[in-house]
Amino acid sequence: MKKTLVIGASPNPDRYAYLATEMLKEYKHPVFAFGLKKGKINETEIQTEWPINEEFDTVTLYVGPQNQADYFNKVVSLKPKRVIFNPGTENKEFENLLIQNNIEPIEACTLVLLRTNQF
DSSP: OOOEEEETOOSOTTSHHHHHHHHHHHTTOOEEEEOSSOEEETTEEEEOSOOOSOOOSEEEEOSOGGGOGGGHHHHHHHOOSEEEEOTTOOOHHHHHHHHHTTOEEEESOHHHHHHTTOO
């Protein structure tokens, strides 16, 4: 199981971050949902405090490139194995920083990766 940090979590069931959180749980991956506003995705609490002393295999992004700069060093400090840039979140500057820190950037859709057993 791959513990996953979802950045951009939302209680809105129409948002992909919501769907990804639910699908990750469905596939038995532990999930830490992080967002700017408190709320719930079914039983999963959306956390507004950055995770400290947590280890993650994967970070999956649901915030656009214009809102990612504050997360660059925070994500690198977590030392995940990979960061998934979902459609619309691609960011070469962030991806290059990850590569420099031996973290794999992946431009893909978390939902598709899960459904096709590539997660």
